Amino acid sequence: MSDPGDSLPIRTVPTRPFQDQRPGTSGLRKKVRLFQQPHYLENFVQAVFDTVGPVQGRTLVLGGDGRYHNDVAVQVILRMAAANGFARVLVGRDGLLSTPAVSCLIRRRKAFGGIVLSASHNPGGPEGDFGIKYNVANGGPAPEAVTEAIYRRSREIRSYRILEAPDLPLGEPGVHRLGETTVEVVDPVDDYAALMEELFDLDAIRALFAGGRFRMVYDAMHAVTGPYAHRILEGRLGAPPGTVLHGRPLPDFGGGHPDPNLTYARELVARLWGEEAPDLGAASDGDGDRNMILGPRFFVTPSDSLAVLAANATLVPGYARGLSGVARSMPTSRAVDRVAAALGIPCYETPTGWKFFGNLLDAGRVTLCGEESFGTGSDHLREKDGLWAVLFWLNVLAVRRQGVAEIVREHWARYGRHYYSRHDYEGLDRERAEALMEALRKRLPALRGERLGGREVELADDFAYTDPVDGSHTEGQGIRILLEDGARIVYRLSGTGTEGATLRVYLERYEPDPARHGLEPREALAELAALADAVAGIRERTGRERPDVVT
Numbered sequence: 001m002s003d004p005g006d007s008l009p010i011r012t013v014p015t016r017p018f019q020d021q022r023p024g025t026s027g028l029r030k031k032v033r034l035f036q037q038p039h040y041l042e043n044f045v046q047a048v049f050d051t052v053g054p055v056q057g058r059t060l061v062l063g064g065d066g067r068y069h070n071d072v073a074v075q076v077i078l079r080m081a082a083a084n085g086f087a088r089v090l091v092g093r094d095g096l097l098s099t100p101a102v103s104c105l106i107r108r109r110k111a112f113g114g115i116v117l118s119a120s121h122n123p124g125g126p127e128g129d130f131g132i133k134y135n136v137a138n139g140g141p142a143p144e145a146v147t148e149a150i151y152r153r154s155r156e157i158r159s160y161r162i163l164e165a166p167d168l169p170l171g172e173p174g175v176h177r178l179g180e181t182t183v184e185v186v187d188p189v190d191d192y193a194a195l196m197e198e199l200f201d202l203d204a205i206r207a208l209f210a211g212g213r214f215r216m217v218y219d220a221m222h223a224v225t226g227p228y229a230h231r232i233l234e235g236r237l238g239a240p241p242g243t244v245l246h247g248r249p250l251p252d253f254g255g256g257h258p259d260p261n262l263t264y265a266r267e268l269v270a271r272l273w274g275e276e277a278p279d280l281g282a283a284s285d286g287d288g289d290r291n292m293i294l295g296p297r298f299f300v301t302p303s304d305s306l307a308v309l310a311a312n313a314t315l316v317p318g319y320a321r322g323l324s325g326v327a328r329s330m331p332t333s334r335a336v337d338r339v340a341a342a343l344g345i346p347c348y349e350t351p352t353g354w355k356f357f358g359n360l361l362d363a364g365r366v367t368l369c370g371e372e373s374f375g376t377g378s379d380h381l382r383e384k385d386g387l388w389a390v391l392f393w394l395n396v397l398a399v400r401r402q403g404v405a406e407i408v409r410e411h412w413a414r415y416g417r418h419y420y421s422r423h424d425y426e427g428l429d430r431e432r433a434e435a436l437m438e439a440l441r442k443r444l445p446a447l448r449g450e451r452l453g454g455r456e457v458e459l460a461d462d463f464a465y466t467d468p469v470d471g472s473h474t475e476g477q478g479i480r481i482l483l484e485d486g487a488r489i490v491y492r493l494s495g496t497g498t499e500g501a502t503l504r505v506y507l508e509r510y511e512p513d514p515a516r517h518g519l520e521p522r523e524a525l526a527e528l529a530a531l532a533d534a535v536a537g538i539r540e541r542t543g544r545e546r547p548d549v550v551t
């Protein structure tokens with residue numbers, strides 16, 4: 001145990017509030033250079049501690065995805081946690097912890113809360129993005145009432161408390177003293193790997209890999225999941241070295257964009273569409289909570305992935321007893337709704353943001369949940385979990401001994417196919433984007449009962465949600481237009497961007513007839529995309545001819 005002494009001075013540093021510290025869909029995300037301003041990070045952290053406290057005598061979990069500024073921020077937060085009276089801080093080795101691993105540690109070690117340093121899938125590096133998010137004692141993101149209270153506190157803050165102390169060495173697991181606080185440097189993978197052991201039949205998956213007949217490639221995108229994937233996939237499951245691509249976490253993610261989709265996971269996609277493609281391709285994002293699943297020349301939409309996992313859950317030991325219910329965010333396709341109906345279990349529709357699943361999971365109302373934005377998770381944690389989703393797929397593949405595409409096509413044949421696509425218009429002028437949404441909102445009453453593309457509009461509203469567990473109410477969560485044949489268009493502004501505004505348009509069309517399941521989504525959704533543009537005047541209002549990213 002190293003000991004920089006118990007009597008280190010605590011400084012109370014005068015500061016002035018910043019007005020822009022309102023957490024978005026998932027914490028506070030800004031450009032790195034904003035976080036580098038004097039007092040910026042400190043103000044927000046103090047606002048968190050003031051809001052969630054008293055913190056004296058409590059345990060805090062701390063870690064991040066290793067992006068640029070992670071190392072600096074971790075040391076500042078350790079000193080502030082000590083000055084504010086936390087009894088113990090569990091920090092990942094080198095300041096690294098994936099988002100699901102933070103959730104896991106909070107729950108397993110019964111911590112009071114945790115801080116995740118990440119801007120998720122947003123690019124890193126000095127010109128990139130940084131972020132900070134607070135998770136509560138259930139291991140999940142702080143609910144909206146808490147994030148709003150943090151925001152209010154950030155606008156009135158006048159000082160923060162920090163210990164004067166040198167940086168702690170975080171390169172090896174071990175225990176240190178920082179003033180009165182115990183800082184435990186933990187291996188980032190251990191607790192998480194133990195939890196995966198409890199949920200999955202890892203021996204069956206190991207047998208799947210044995211003999212080299214089954215091959216996979218996992219792209220860690222030079223982000224946080226590298227060490228997790230090396231240990232679990234190549235270590236525990238015996239997949240050959242080289243299964244994990246880009247496995248070393250780098251502060252700028254190797255210059256890449258750590259977003260697991262067909263646009264940014266280029267090398268992985270090339271492998272899966274190339275000669276001798278592996279049987280499974282998968283990727284995770286910056287902080288390890290997202291996942292993408294691919295078969296040879298086959299992309300599984302996140303919405304379909306959730307539905308397939310729900311339909312096959314009882315094949316996996318951790319879920320063999322069945323599901324209590326499922327949940328999806330509103331813009332996510334309704335594929336999982338059909339599985340829930342067949343199983344006779346409830347299906348909840350929540351606003352975008354993992355925090356909205358927390359109460360449902362805590363109350364035992366749902367076991368699995370997911371989002372179109374490449375997030376899937378379950379009641380094992382209170383965050384979405386990228387590698388968990390990959391292990392779930394592997395477990396299903398090990399039991400069914402069929403290919404990814406075959407499993408999904410059989411699923412469509414049984415439940416029908418939900419053609420689905422999301423079109424993102426990034427970096428728009430914020431005022432213009434808000435004007436577009438406002439104009440749509442004004443049109444809603446007139447849209448109801450109107451005909452679009454020859455079908456009647458069955459529903460046109462601005463999504464609002466009342467949490468069935470605690471009654472909390474949220475409004476303005478996205479405009480949805482539902483047509484009589486089940487087709488749906490949803491419009492929202494993203495709550496995670498750091499530059500201008502991102503307009504997301506979600507398109508979905510249901511096709512029950514297996515003879516028509518072979519279309520390309522672009523083809524199947526072309527008419528709906530044209531309608532979406534006509535209704536909102538996207539091209540005219542944004543000056544954009546086409547979306548920047550299609551997923």
Ligand code: G16
Pocket residue numbers: 025026119120121285289290352353354355371373375493494495496497504
């Ligand atoms: C976060 C949230 C997700 C949300 C996603 C996109 O994910 O946790 O619930 O679906 O952002 O949100 P938006 O559409 O507002 O940009 P992550 O992986 O970025 O933390």
